[in-house]
Amino acid sequence: MEKQPTASHFINGQYVEDPAGDPIDIIYPANGQPIAKIHSATKRIVEFALESAANAQAQWAAMTGTERGRILRKAADIIRERNHELSVLETYDTGKPLQETLVADATSGADSLEYFGGLAGSLTGEHIPLGESWAYTIREPLGICVGIGAWNYPTQIACWKSAPALACGNTMVFKPSETTPLSALKIAEIYTEAGLPRGVFNVVQGLGSVGASLVADPRVDKVSLTGSVLTGKKVYASAASQIKHVTMELGGKSPLIIFNDANIEDAISGAILGNFYASGQVCSNGTRVFVHSAIKEKFIARLVERTKSAIIGDPLDENTNYGPMVSEDQLLIAERYVAKGIQEGAKLVYGGKRIDQPGFYFEPTIFSDVKDDMTIAREEIFGPVMCILDFDDEKQVIERANATEFGLSAGVFTNDITRAHRVIGQLQAGSCWINAYNLTPVEIPFGGVKTSGVGRENSKAAIEHYSQLKTVYVEMGHMESQF
Ligand code: NAD
Numbered sequence: 001m002e003k004q005p006t007a008s009h010f011i012n013g014q015y016v017e018d019p020a021g022d023p024i025d026i027i028y029p030a031n032g033q034p035i036a037k038i039h040s041a042t043k044r045i046v047e048f049a050l051e052s053a054a055n056a057q058a059q060w061a062a063m064t065g066t067e068r069g070r071i072l073r074k075a076a077d078i079i080r081e082r083n084h085e086l087s088v089l090e091t092y093d094t095g096k097p098l099q100e101t102l103v104a105d106a107t108s109g110a111d112s113l114e115y116f117g118g119l120a121g122s123l124t125g126e127h128i129p130l131g132e133s134w135a136y137t138i139r140e141p142l143g144i145c146v147g148i149g150a151w152n153y154p155t156q157i158a159c160w161k162s163a164p165a166l167a168c169g170n171t172m173v174f175k176p177s178e179t180t181p182l183s184a185l186k187i188a189e190i191y192t193e194a195g196l197p198r199g200v201f202n203v204v205q206g207l208g209s210v211g212a213s214l215v216a217d218p219r220v221d222k223v224s225l226t227g228s229v230l231t232g233k234k235v236y237a238s239a240a241s242q243i244k245h246v247t248m249e250l251g252g253k254s255p256l257i258i259f260n261d262a263n264i265e266d267a268i269s270g271a272i273l274g275n276f277y278a279s280g281q282v283c284s285n286g287t288r289v290f291v292h293s294a295i296k297e298k299f300i301a302r303l304v305e306r307t308k309s310a311i312i313g314d315p316l317d318e319n320t321n322y323g324p325m326v327s328e329d330q331l332l333i334a335e336r337y338v339a340k341g342i343q344e345g346a347k348l349v350y351g352g353k354r355i356d357q358p359g360f361y362f363e364p365t366i367f368s369d370v371k372d373d374m375t376i377a378r379e380e381i382f383g384p385v386m387c388i389l390d391f392d393d394e395k396q397v398i399e400r401a402n403a404t405e406f407g408l409s410a411g412v413f414t415n416d417i418t419r420a421h422r423v424i425g426q427l428q429a430g431s432c433w434i435n436a437y438n439l440t441p442v443e444i445p446f447g448g449v450k451t452s453g454v455g456r457e458n459s460k461a462a463i464e465h466y467s468q469l470k471t472v473y474v475e476m477g478h479m480e481s482q483f
Contacts, residue, residue, distance in 0.1 A: 008038040008181075008205045009045055010188035012052035013198030018042045024178050024205070029095025029324040030315050030359040038181050040206035043213075049202040050219055053144045053171040056199030061141050061169035065120040072117030072163060075194035079110040079159075079187075086186055088316070090155055093180040095324040095360065096278050097315040108442070109159030109187065112458065115442040116167035123168060123463060125470075132477050138470040141169035142245055143221035145466065146214045148235070149184065150226045151177035151326050152281045158184040160442075161224045161247075162191075162201055164462040170222070173202045173214055179327055181205045215239055222466070225249065226283075228380075229406075229451045236454070247455030247465050249283070249447060251380040252408030254429060255401035256286030256437060257391075260294040262413035263435075268303050270413060270437035271386060276310070276364045277438065279325045280334075280384030284409035284446075286437055288370075288377055290397050293390045300368055300388065304350050307364050312355065324360040325383060331360045334383030341367050341376040346387070372400055380406070394423065402428045407450035411437045430456070 007015035021039030028035045041049070060068070079086065086106035091098050096105075125137030147161035154176055165172050176184040188203045204210060208231065215223050215238045222245040225235045232250040239246045256274055258267040274286035291299050315323035325331045331354060338352045351363030362384060370377050370387040377387050391397040401410065410429035414420050420434045430448040433439065440446050440458070447456040455465045 005182055005185035005189070009041060009049070010185050010203040011045070011049045011199075012202065013192050015185075016045065016048065018045050021045065021206070024181070024207075026093065026181065027327065028092050029326050032328070032359055035092055036182065038205050040178070041204040041210045045204055046210065046213055049173045049204045050144065050214070050217055052199035052202055053173050054219055056197055057141070057143060057171045060166075060171055060197055060200050065123050065167070068167060068169065069117040069120030071191070071195045072113045072120065072167060075191050075196070076110040076113035076117060078190045078194055079106050079113065082190070083107060083110075086155060086183065089186060090183050091315050093154060093182045094151065094278075094326055095315055097320045097323040099318050099321055100278060102318075105153060105155045105183075108153075108156045111442045112156075112159045112163040115458075116163035116462075119460070119463065120167040123467065130473075133473065133475050135471060135473045138472065139168075139467045140470050141467055143170060144219055145170045145172045145222040145224065146220050147172055147174040148211045148214070148223070148225045148227065149174065149176045150283075151179035152278055152283070154180040155183040155187060157226050158187045160457050161226075162187070164457075164466045165222075165224075166196075166200060168463060168466040170466055171200045173204060173220075175204055175206060175211050175214060178205065178207050211235070212238065218242060221245060223247075224455070224465075232451075232453070245465065247447075247457065248453040249457060250408070250451065250453045251382070252283055252285070252406045252448060252452050253288060253378065253380050253404050254284060254286045254406070254409040254411070255288045255290060255427065256411040257290045257397055257401060257413070257423065258292060258295070258299065259412070259414035259416070259419065260292040261415045262295075263415065264295060264299060264302065266435060267413035268299065268306055270411060270433075270435075271303060272306060274411065274437040275386040276307070276322060276384050279323060279362065280364075281326060281330070281382055282438060284431055284438055284440070286409065286411050287381065287385070287387060288401070289386055289388045290391045290401065291388055293392050296368075296388070296390055300349060300366070303366065307350055307366065310364055312361065322364060325362055326360070328360055330383060331362050334362050334365075334381060334385060337376050337379070337381045337383070337385055338365055341370070341374065341385070341387075344374045344376070346370045346374055346376060351384070372403065378404070394419065398423060398426045402426075405451045406448070408448035408452035409433075409438075
């Protein structure tokens with residue numbers, strides 16, 4: 001692999017190493033072989049990162065929004081110029097096919113930097129007339145933000161968190177997932193090349209304990225986590241003990257409802273994209289596919305036929321459109337859920353097995369006749385396992401779709417325009433699609449309800465989660481008091 005990062009951490013504008021930190025092997029999921037070794041951050045490294053972020057914050061916030069935005073937009077341009085190199089690195093880190101990483105990772109990160117770079121100059125408070133007197137608000141940064149990432153979209157997550165944070169005048173310490181630590185370092189390198197002052201964006205590596213020490217540090221004002229609900233509960237509780245701001249992008253078990261009047265080929269595309277992209281390792285996946293019983297057989301037959309055409313193989317070959325899972329652990333989780341599905345009586349109609357070759361390849365897997373109370377219909381698998389459930393009645397399917405602790409996403413396929421909006425309006429989910437699935441351009445808010453999360457990423461909504469308002473009341477007459 002070319003141009004790997006040269007040390008474990010990136011702090012105060014440069015690569016930093018502390019070999020005293022516990023070593024972590026980085027494994028290429030396509031063959032199970034190590035490709036790099038990093039060291040988990042020691043206390044000294046964590047302290048250096050927080051101190052650098054603290055030292056840089058006031059000066060960064062004092063620049064005009066336009067100046068900050070210019071740096072973000074320049075970094076976006078550099079990311080686009082190096083898209084191929086960054087995508088190859090992302091493929092080594094995650095195992096996702098290059099066909100995907102070329103269009104969904106660094107490019108999505110660049111979109112985010114470009115979007116928030118463009119907004120940075122227009123982030124203002126407002127003037128509020130009050131008769132003779134008046135008030136105004138000042139939009140201020142929060143201070144030091146901590147970003148903690150999952151392993152499925154490492155570049156995207158680093159950018160989706162840092163771009164709005166930096167646009168608002170905050171500084172950030174980012175901890176990537178220990179499974180996929182490489183690309184965030186490249187983003188830090190690129191920010192620096194684009195002119196970002198030292199200490200504004202820092203990357204430290206390590207397991208959950210490093211994340212926990214960052215969250216607990218009293219200098220930190222805001223925590224944005226992308227991860228599981230279990231981790232979210234711990235991080236949220238720790239942040240709450242010091243009344244810190246949080247954004248929580250957590251897991252899901254999202255419903256995708258396909259009515260009998262839907263365009264079946266489009267609906268199948270939605271189900272495939274929403275279950276097998278990134279080998280099923282996408283938080284917003286529509287893993288509970290409710291199919292109207294009138295079209296069930298036709299739907300399944302055609303879905304299986306199309307799934308058979310998946311090109312499974314070397315993720316660096318641009319023809320490959322289905323790669324390995326990220327790790328042996330994640331594959332074993334999928335394997336256990338498949339066994340549970342069979343044991344509880346679901347019908348395995350396709351896949352279900354590890355593929356007999358090196359690396360962490362697991363077949364795209366389809367279950368039909370899944371019942372609402374089966375484990376595979378209730379728990380997030382985070383692997384390529386699609387559950388098909390039948391339905392006949394609109395009201396009932398909405399109730400069943402909502403009968404979950406999660407609320408990240410939902411989708412509806414139908415050609416009945418009123419039904420589409422009526423159903424989507426009743427689904428408990430933060431990010432919804434009509435006749436589409438899993439499309440998340442930076443212009444639209446993304447995030448969950450219920451245990452799937454708090455706050456929103458992307459769009460103008462993210463600004464509210466990385467800034468706060470100071471209110472100033474201005475008396476134009478005389479000050480009066482009660483005595
Ligand atoms: P995870 O919860 O195991 O880890 C996420 C991150 O949190 C990692 O960097 C990890 O080191 C860190 N962490 C773990 N324990 C911590 C603690 N106590 N304090 C601070 N940090 C800690 O999740 P994962 O396995 O990396 O990712 C998969 C999960 O992420 C799935 O549940 C998926 O749905 C979710 N996810 C959500 C979104 C979203 O935007 N909603 C996007 C991608 C993934």
